[in-house]
Amino acid sequence: MFDLVIRDAEIFDGSGTKPIHGDVGVTNGKIAAIGPKLGTAKESVKADGLALAPGIIDGHTHYDAQITWDPFVDPSPALGVTTTVLGNCGFTIAPCKPQDRDLTMRHLTHVEGMSLDALRAGIRWEFESFPQYLDMLEKNGVGPNVACFAGHSAIRTFVMGTDATERASTEAEVAQMADLVRDAMKAGAVGFASSTAEAHNGEGGTPMPSRLADDRELRTLVRAMSESGKGVYMLTKGSKTSIPYLEEIAAEAKRPVVIAALFHSNTNPTASFDWLRQVNEARARGHALVAQTSCCPLSMDFTFKSPYLFESMQAWKPAMAAHDPAELEKIYRDPAWRASVRAELEAKRGRLLFNSEWNKLFVVETAKAENRALEGATLDVLAKQAGKDPLDFILDFALSEKLDTMFVAQLLHNDDAAVGKILADPNTHISLSDAGAHLTFFCDAGFGLHLMGHWSRDLGVLDLPQAVHRLTGQPAKLFGIEGRGLLREGYAADLMLFDPTTVARGPKRRAHDLPAGAARLTASAVGLHGVWINGTKAADEKGFCADPKARPGEVLRRFAA
Template identity: 25%
Template sequence: MNLFIENASILDGTGKDFFKANIGIKDNKIVYIGKEKFTAERIINANELILTPGFIDTHSHSEFTILAAPEAEGKITQGITTEVNGNCGVSCSPMIGEVVERKLPELTSLELTPWNTIQEYISQLEKVRPAINFATLCGHGNIRGSIIGYKNIKVRKKDIKKMKELLYKELLSGVKGLSTGLIYPPGMFADSEEIIELARTLKKFKGIYATHMRSEGDKLFGALEETILIGRMADISVHISHLKTSGKGNWWKIDSVLKMIEDVKKEGLKISADRYPYIASATDLDAMLPSWIVEGTRDDIIKRLRSDTVRKKIKEYLKQRGMDFLNSLLISDVAYEKDKKIEGKRLGELTDLESASQFICDILIRSNLYVGVIYFGMKEENLEKILSQPYVMIGTDSSARCSSGITAKGKPHPRGFGSFPRFIKKYVLDRGLLSLQDSIRKITYLPAKTFRIEKRGLIKEGYFADIVIFDPAEIEDRATFTEPFNVSKGIKYVIVNGEIAVEDGTLTGKRNGKVLL
């Protein structure tokens, strides 16, 4: 055997209680679970530690950063061994036409060259040898953007046919389903009919439909109804990305939302969700603007932002939302070097309602639209209700980054380094929202089953050796909104496909992740 683990207290991912056993690993698989002892190249004594399957991040955005930072320090040090990428309508492929133009500034900032197909992307990914396993959905934004660009138009039958052909190729390649981002261009320009027609392509492949819904706040009920309709009409499983009730005026909706989901589950619709364990979200600053501003190419948007007429309309829009809205937004990342001083500050500290439109338009133009924000718009009590639901999994909603190097930029959301230890420590061990057994199931076997990730998510003979060993007395997230690159505590070992990638909380340099397509 290559690796033998002794005296482990095992939670196998099924939700069943602990059991004590030894585990033998040969090559990349678990080959023995039992009481016997064997010799091995490396022996780990896991006494007083908990051993689980590797954690699965159900909502990741690492398609670009994993190429630039394949060590994936922020993810793997919190116990994540597999990511589901391609969320919110944005994926690694296809990248054709206007999609390349939209993504080029980000690719350039990471010193990457564009590709077109999923095969070309996978070739690049395998060359850099990622530390974690890579699974992905196909983004509707990539599909629509590749065929008709970022125009606010209703698709024609011939366009739908081309889009379905692109999606079919992606599904043949092994992507796990289709995702939409219906608050982002070009997804926001699609109607339900378009999405249903595309989603019907998934059934043959048993693919899942994952959605950043059209609204997570003021129009939440309608957005949820649309999601349910798509699942029913296409006869497929649906998954709600980062389930939330956003904005103080919408906090009261939580019980109704959960009841709507429970009711359709009873009717037979397969529906699940994910959530990060924080009450702040993160996105791009231009996503906070009215949809008509972000139509077209990057140059089109910047031209609008320079217009005095547009700035007056944005001013009126911001005044309607009020000073509380400005105070809820924290600037996390700007591309323009001379604006770096505003990172980590609230918009309300930097401007007032009278000047906010000018300020926002100017910083977006200077950074070529690349400005990230963190939005403090949710309620702790609602978060706990969501995390408690048996169908809700954990997703970081973050890209893989390292604490140094090209991806260590700005002050991104701490969820990229802390989500899973925070969930276990704060909400399971301290708050007791659910049992440790059930919490491990939510971050291992349940996501593996939901996203069709084979032979992972369980401690079982014949399964791939993706394993986390942690100390329940020490596990804790250390990443904060001011220090987002702090590595978590208490994760003693992370094993990916049989290789020790993290030992005593530190990267070993072993990168043994696989492409799961």
């Protein structure tokens, strides 16, 4: 007798091949049989022709902090995700010395849009080293399966303290960092993650620690990761780490290099395709470069208390360094400062996160009732009506509402024709949900449902077997996750039951359920009928349904070469 049989399903096995019709039987959290008319079970689920696939593997999340207070990392399991990869960009919370905890949290508040109050109230600091962090997760239990990167910024801070954001490292410090990378790989890290992206700034606008690493440090740490013959090097790249440079690193380490973030820009429409071409040429030479992209348009909700979309700009540094609201408002009013911002927007058009597309920047929610009629309007229209420059208008308006106005910017990746070409490339890694981060700006945790609904069903960019493969079998192979990502006998029963005719991510909504009552954006699934993690049901058609005390996930610590 099986523990569970899902009967009469269209079975998409994660390999990209055409589906078969039949049943899937589960025993002890593993797939025990696949075939027609399987026998009796303790629990039977009638699929009635719905699609059954492996659970989604989300390869780019930032749940490192949240998972310590929320083992089910809401909302991902209710959106089809059964495995999450933490620690991307190198922004981990382990290793971390007790004296560096508050600094680490303050950096995360800035670079990843996390609430400092929520982090201070929520993080369980029951660890200091990276191995201890994995041990803690294993001891406390996890909802979905979890793989963790060793994080460059955390390792650099552990060795260098506050100097990590100030200077290059010494030979002795690099040697210490390399030992920490080796220890992390021995303990079960999925690889080593870093960032050189100019948009990645910590407290007060200082660069995140990994951005201070020189070539010697970077190569040494990737080599330390690769000594085990396993591991993935993940980098969110900036302008100083070119694709040819990363090909050198891949060739030297003989390990995959996953490169984020491949977004299409309407103001620089060829850049993403030049990047993708270089990556594919490197692959043709036998070097495993992988471009990490998104299937969601990049949009962000923000206020001018923390306008992330502008903070990669040099001209914005004074505002990021402001110590209190009064100083920030004074900077925003300064005509000379505004002129410097305007000049940089013009000079770097097409190379910034926000590229002066004022027609794609909207008022979402006003602070004053008398301004409600402006909600939903674009900034280009409002500025024109007011006879003002758009930058002057948006700053003046925000200042008039004490910086409480909520705006949304549609930034990148919003040209379906261009984005479709990127997604159709079979070697891109479709991920970049950033789940767990930027919680006040956006929620893309349902990216997999969007791929299957919008891109597969609605636009036909990928057929459904391929869409499922790109979310399951492909990332499992990329990260060396064995026994998952496919529906095979003996594999883990990580399962997702959905209706291909309706599957989608639902509208985002704001919730105030983080520690200390902090707010976040979240979303529900559409057309998702069931999610099982190692055979335990985590979600049904109404959403999350697991016992909150259940811990069906596994901390993944062994990966294929």
